[in-house]
Every structure is written in structure tokens, then in C-alpha cells.
Amino acid sequence: MRFTVKLFAYFRDNRFRAEVRDYPEGTTVEQVIRSLGIDLEEVGVTMINSRHCTLDQVPAEGDQLAIFPAIGGG
Amino acid sequence: MADKIFRVNMSDMSTRIEEVPEAWMGLGGRGLTSTIVAAEVEPTCHPLGKRNKLVFAPGLLSGTPAANSGRLSCGAKSPLTGTIKEANAGGTSAQMLARLGVKALIIEGKPADASKWYSLQVGENGVTIKEESEVVGQGNFATVQALNQRIGDKVGVISIGPAGEMQMLAANISVKDPDNHVRSCGRGGLGAVMGSKRVKFIAVEPTDKKVAIAEPEAFKAANRAFAKALVDNPISKALAQYGTNVLVNIINESGGLPTRNFTAGQFEGHEAISGETMHDTIVARGGKPKHNCHPGCVIQCSQIYADVKGEYKTSGFEYETIWALGADCAIDNLDHVAEADSIMDDIGVDSIEIPVAFGVAMEAGVLKFGDGVELCRILREEVAKGTPLGRIIGNGAGSVGRAYGVTRVPVVKNQAIPAYDPRAIKGIGITYATSTQGADHTMGYTIATNILGVGGKVDPLSKEGQVELSRNLQIATAAIDSTGMCLFIAFAALDDATCLPSLIDMINARFGAKLTADDVTQLGMTILKTEHAFNLAAGFTNKDDRLPEFFRDEPIAPHNVVWDITDEAIDSFWNF
Numbered sequence: 001m002r003f004t005v006k007l008f009a010y011f012r013d014n015r016f017r018a019e020v021r022d023y024p025e026g027t028t029v030e031q032v033i034r035s036l037g038i039d040l041e042e043v044g045v046t047m048i049n050s051r052h053c054t055l056d057q058v059p060a061e062g063d064q065l066a067i068f069p070a071i072g073g074g
Numbered sequence: 075m076a077d078k079i080f081r082v083n084m085s086d087m088s089t090r091i092e093e094v095p096e097a098w099m100g101l102g103g104r105g106l107t108s109t110i111v112a113a114e115v116e117p118t119c120h121p122l123g124k125r126n127k128l129v130f131a132p133g134l135l136s137g138t139p140a141a142n143s144g145r146l147s148c149g150a151k152s153p154l155t156g157t158i159k160e161a162n163a164g165g166t167s168a169q170m171l172a173r174l175g176v177k178a179l180i181i182e183g184k185p186a187d188a189s190k191w192y193s194l195q196v197g198e199n200g201v202t203i204k205e206e207s208e209v210v211g212q213g214n215f216a217t218v219q220a221l222n223q224r225i226g227d228k229v230g231v232i233s234i235g236p237a238g239e240m241q242m243l244a245a246n247i248s249v250k251d252p253d254n255h256v257r258s259c260g261r262g263g264l265g266a267v268m269g270s271k272r273v274k275f276i277a278v279e280p281t282d283k284k285v286a287i288a289e290p291e292a293f294k295a296a297n298r299a300f301a302k303a304l305v306d307n308p309i310s311k312a313l314a315q316y317g318t319n320v321l322v323n324i325i326n327e328s329g330g331l332p333t334r335n336f337t338a339g340q341f342e343g344h345e346a347i348s349g350e351t352m353h354d355t356i357v358a359r360g361g362k363p364k365h366n367c368h369p370g371c372v373i374q375c376s377q378i379y380a381d382v383k384g385e386y387k388t389s390g391f392e393y394e395t396i397w398a399l400g401a402d403c404a405i406d407n408l409d410h411v412a413e414a415d416s417i418m419d420d421i422g423v424d425s426i427e428i429p430v431a432f433g434v435a436m437e438a439g440v441l442k443f444g445d446g447v448e449l450c451r452i453l454r455e456e457v458a459k460g461t462p463l464g465r466i467i468g469n470g471a472g473s474v475g476r477a478y479g480v481t482r483v484p485v486v487k488n489q490a491i492p493a494y495d496p497r498a499i500k501g502i503g504i505t506y507a508t509s510t511q512g513a514d515h516t517m518g519y520t521i522a523t524n525i526l527g528v529g530g531k532v533d534p535l536s537k538e539g540q541v542e543l544s545r546n547l548q549i550a551t552a553a554i555d556s557t558g559m560c561l562f563i564a565f566a567a568l569d570d571a572t573c574l575p576s577l578i579d580m581i582n583a584r585f586g587a588k589l590t591a592d593d594v595t596q597l598g599m600t601i602l603k604t605e606h607a608f609n610l611a612a613g614f615t616n617k618d619d620r621l622p623e624f625f626r627d628e629p630i631a632p633h634n635v636v637w638d639i640t641d642e643a644i645d646s647f648w649n650f
Contacts, residue, residue, distance in 0.1 A: 006327070008323050008324065008327075008350065009312060009315070009316060009320055009349070009350060010315065012350065017345075042308065044308070044309075044526065044527055045324065045525070045526060045527050047327055047328065050327055050328055050329045050632055050633065051535075052525075052527075052531070052533070052534075066324075068323075068324055068327075069308065069312060070308040070309050070312065070526075070527075070528075071309060071312040071313075071316070071320045071321070071324060071526065072309035072312065072313060072320075072321075072522065072526055072528060072562070072565045073313065073317070073318030073319070073320055073321040073349075073375070073393050074318060074321070074393070074394075074515060074516065074519050074521060074522075074561070074562075
């Protein structure tokens with residue numbers, strides 16, 4: 001199953017900005033995060049197709065998964 | 075030394091030092107400016123006339139060693155919105171005024187002779203009014219430099235640029251920062267009020283005096299815990315690295331980044347203007363990714379943005395400014411955006427109102443979307459010089475809409491809507507609609523909970539829970555704005571149980587008081603109700619607490635949603 005993973009802020013360091021990646025069917029958001037070596041504690045927000053999602057959600061073929069560290073501003 | 079009220083009357087050129095009335099004792103910052111404006115200004119007065127008053131107040135903790143406590147509040151009746159207004163900024167003056175014992179500085183009246191300009195100099199013995207000519211017509215940067223030379227480089231400076239002199243409704247008030255650049259009391263046209271009083275600048279004399287602290291040991295312990303909560307917070311760390319502009323990509327991803335005058339919720343050029351790109355550019359050019367806007371800030375969300383030659387271009391380069399020029403005007407070039415930011419700081423205009431006004435002007439065909447070069451030319455040659463076009467833009471987004479017959483004008487109470495689309499992030503729509511000061515994200519920053527997952531989670535596209543969210547945040551914000559604290563302490567306060575109690579402990583140790591968390595909430599409610607009562611007496615009704623109708627009619631991509639919260643739900647905001 002292929003979907004796009006997008007990383008933001010320092011999660012991009014030594015990784016990538018956006019990549020279409022291949023994962024086994026049923027891979028959860030949490031498993032994607034772990035596969036990238038990102039500390040779950042540092043994850044602030046995750047979205048699938050511009051909607052907030054939970055760590056146990058499963059992206060579908062062609063989805064856009066965005067992973068952000070805890071950030072703020074305003 | 076005991077705090078006093080410093081009062082200046084520009085009609086008869088008198089100055090006085092007064093005791094602080096009992097009712098104002100426990101107030102500072104916004105709580106104090108709004109209380110004074112509500113008590114002393116006729117709500118129906120002309121904002122640029124002799125009956126309006128311009129009030130400056132440091133926060134309750136300003137001038138103490140408390141981390142992040144250097145915000146200066148400025149209040150008046152706003153000429154842009156017609157409502158009560160408070161705008162606050164960092165810089166050095168809040169702490170200096172507090173050490174001089176200034177609880178508030180009230181500027182009232184208006185000189186009969188409208189050909190002259192004046193300065194105020196605030197020192198231990200009061201305020202001196204002098205006629206001014208040298209820096210009249212100058213921008214804020216030249217004004218700060220001239221005063222550093224004239225008075226000494228430790229002087230605090232609160233000034234207006236040419237826009238304030240011309241009483242443009244988007245004129246702001248600048249406050250000198252530790253690096254001799256400026257921070258701004260940005261919104262609502264308070265610079266025009268200062269210009270109407272014919273005051274070009276306020277110089278604040280340095281002093282060796284210290285703010286009295288009733289219980290120094292308790293204060294020290296509370297400040298240590300408070301600063302630790304701020305420093306340990308992961309959001310503080312991200313703010314230091316990327317600045318507030320880290321938001322471009324996440325708001326874009328959420329579909330709530332208003333683009334091309336609010337016709338789309340995502341901007342294809344978002345990466346070029348993002349916090350990540352800005353950080354890499356700053357590092358590559360030898361600028362500084364982190365920087366403080368006032369002494370004692372431990373978050374350091376500001377930065378020094380350098381140009382291609384590695385030379386200083388701008389600082390305090392904020393998300394809302396970059397969004398407005400970047401996505402809303404479709405300028406996907408950070409150097410053009412930085413150039414515009416620098417010009418706006420110098421001429422003294424709100425860097426949200428003016429770019430949103432340009433977005434409306436682009437829709438009207440005055441210039442093309444994306445044309446950063448022409449936008450900078452108009453700022454320099456039209457707005458700064460007060461040409462007819464410059465004045466139309468300098469009077470804000472509503473002014474441009476009226477002048478060119480545009481109906482898609484993103485304002486509430488005539489103040490430009492900032493960087494979060496209320497159709498796709500509904501909580502912030504409640505804040506825009508109900509804020510006592512026109513559209514302003516900082517009044518109740520629901521983005522924290524709607525998008526960033528701070529202080530819980532409320533689905534940004536749902537109608538549920540948005541009024542309560544906005545209400546709770548607006549109450550808390552009114553209280554924080556009274557302490558002199560930067561609003562960014564709220565990220566730690568919302569998620570770290572040690573933060574807020576240590577802030578209250580500091581206030582208690584400073585004054586020998588016994589405030590509880592409930593008292594602080596009560597303070598926030600009282601401030602909101604005081605401001606709301608002023609607006610009602612000025613002629614506003616619940617019918618003014620509405621978003622422009624295009625938000626109801628035009629679905630915004632990618633979620634294809636409209637503003638669908640009922641008027642009854644909006645009005646229930648005031649049920650407290």
C-alpha cells in the first residue's frame with residue numbers, strides 16, 4: 001500500500017519533507033512514526049488528508065499523512 | 075516607590091502625578107487600560123477627537139525579574155473599529171515605566187494648534203512636554219536612532235511613524251526593543267490616536283530604581299518554577315527554532331490558511347514562506363533564528379532575518395504578517411515579504427491590517443496577486459507619503475473594500491481577520507465575532523485546541539464546543555494580558571499544571587496578595603464585561619458580532635465548508 005508521508009519542522013532533519021512510501025496493509029499511523037525513528041513523545045499533531053487523526057488510524061492507498069512535532073505560535 | 079498615575083493633558087499642556095484609585099490597585103496591563111478607558115472616555119466620542127484618551131500601562135509583573143513579563147499595554151477607543159481597544163507589545167518600555175513607578179500613563183485632550191508636534195519624556199519626577207521638530211515626518215527606525223543620540227542609547231522609546239502622524243486607521247504604536255529595532259502595539263489604529271494628540275514619541279528615562287516586591291523569597295521561588303515550566307515546554311522550544319511562522323505549514327495542511335483574499339484554504343506556495351524555509355534561510359545567511367523582544371524572555375520566538383548579503387533585514391517576523399503577505403496576497407517570496415515587513419515597521423502600520431487591505435486591493439485589480447515588488451512600491455511611495463491610494467490602503471481592509479466596491483472584505487467591526495479561516499477553524503470564528511475589539515486571533519486563540527492539540531482537542535470543523543472554547547480562552551487571555559506576560563506563556567499554562575499556579579504565586583508575592591485561580595478567572599470575566607459594556611454604550615449590538623456574509627455563502631477548499639454557526643449560538647457567548 002502506498003501513501004504520502006509529510007514531515008514538518010525538525011522531524012525533517014536527516015529524513016525528508018514528503019515521500020510516497022510503501023507500507024504493508026493495515027499499517028497504523030503509530031507504526032509509520034516508529035518506522036521513521038521519531039519519538040512518539042515528540043509528536044504533537046497528525047493528520048490524514050487534512051483532518052486530525054489518531055495514532056491507531058490506518059491510512060489508505062493514496063492518502064496524505066502529515067506528522068508534526070508539538071508546535072505553537074500565533 | 076509606590077505606583078502612581080501619570081496624567082498628561084495635551085489641551086492645556088499640563089502634567090500631573092496622581093495617587094492610584096483604590097479600584098485600580100489590583101489591575102495592570104489590559105485590565106487597567108480598559109478600566110481607565112471605560113471610566114474616563116465617552117463611549118460615543120470621536121476616537122480622534124479631544125475626548126478620547128490614550129492609556130499606557132505595564133503589566134502587574136512588568137519591571138520585576140519575572141520571566142516574559144515585559145509587555146506594554148496601550149488602550150483607547152479605536153478609530154478603526156469604534157470599540158474599546160487594547161494592543162500590547164514587547165520592547166523595553168514596559169519594564170522601564172514600571173521601575174519609574176508608572177502604574178499608567180494617560181494622555182488626554184488635544185492641542186488647539188494643530189500645526190505643532192510634541193514629545194513626552196517620562197522620568198522619576200513626572201512627564202515633560204516639549205515641542206518636537208527634528209524627527210517629525212521620520213520613520214520609527216530614524217526616530218529611535220535620533221533619540222538614542224539625543225538622550226542616550228538606554229532610553230525607552232514609544233513612537234509613531236508617518237502613518238500615525240497622518241492618522242491612518244491602521245497606524246500602530248512602536249516600542250523600541252533591546253536591539254534598537256521596534257515591536258508594535260499593532261492593531262486597531264492606536265497610532266492614529268497618538269497622532270491626533272500630536273505626540274510623536276514618548277521617551278522613557280532609564281532608572282536604577284527597582285519594583286518593590288512584598289515577599290522576595292517567595293517571588294524568587296515562584297519565578298524559578300514558572301520559568302522552568304516555560305523552558306521545558308516543547309512548544310517554547312519550537313518557537314525558538316522556527317518562530318511563530320512554524321504555523322504556515324500546519325495551518326495550510328489543516329485547510330484553514332486563507333489564500334488570495336480568502337478564496338481558498340491552502341496556498342500552493344506555502345513551503346516557500348514556511349517557518350522551516352525561513353529557519354534554513356536565516357541560518358544560511360548568518361542571521362539569528364532566536365532572539366528576544368524584551369529582556370527576560372525565555373522563549374525567544376523572535377529572530378533576525380538577514381538579506382542575501384547577510385545584513386539585517388527585519389526581526390519579529392511573525393506568522394500572521396507572513397501569512398497575510400504570503401498566502402493572502404500570494405507572494406511566495408520571503409525576501410519580498412521581509413522587505414514589506416520592514417517598511418511597515420518603519421512607517422508604523424499594522425502588519426496584519428495592511429497586507430489584508432492589499433489582498434482586497436488585489437481582488438479589486440489595483441495590483442496583481444503575487445506582485446511583491448509593486449506592493450513594496452505602494453508602501454514606500456503611496457502609504458508612507460499619504461497619497462490618495464496610500465490613504466485608502468492605510469485606512470485598512472474595510473476602507474479598500476468601500477473605495478473599490480469589493481464585497482469579499484474579511485473584517486469584523488472593520489478590523490481585518492487574521493491568518494486562520496473561520497470556515498475551516500470554527501472556534502476562531504467565534505473569537506472574531508465576539509471579541510470586544512474586532513477580529514483578533516490573540517483575544518481567544520482557539521487554534522491551540524482546534525489545531526495544535528494544546529489544552530485538549532476540539533474538532534475545527536465541528537459546530538460543537540466552539541463557543542465554550544472561545545469563551546474560556548477569551549477570559550483567560552484578558553487575565554494574562556493584565557499581568558504583563560507574553561501570551562505565549564499560555565501554551566505552557568494550558569498543558570503544564572505547575573505554570574499557572576506559579577504565575578499566581580508571583581503576583582501574590584509581588585503585592586503581598588492572596589489571589590486564587592478563581593480570582594484570576596473572575597478578573598478576566600470582569601475585564602471582558604467592562605469592555606463589552608463600553609461597546610454597547612458606544613452603540614454596538616449583538617448584530618455587530620457577526621462574520622461577513624461571504625463566509626456563509628462561499629465554501630472554502632479543501633474541506634468545502636462554510637461558516638454555519640447560528641447567530642443564537644454566537645450570542646450565547648456572553649452568557650457568563
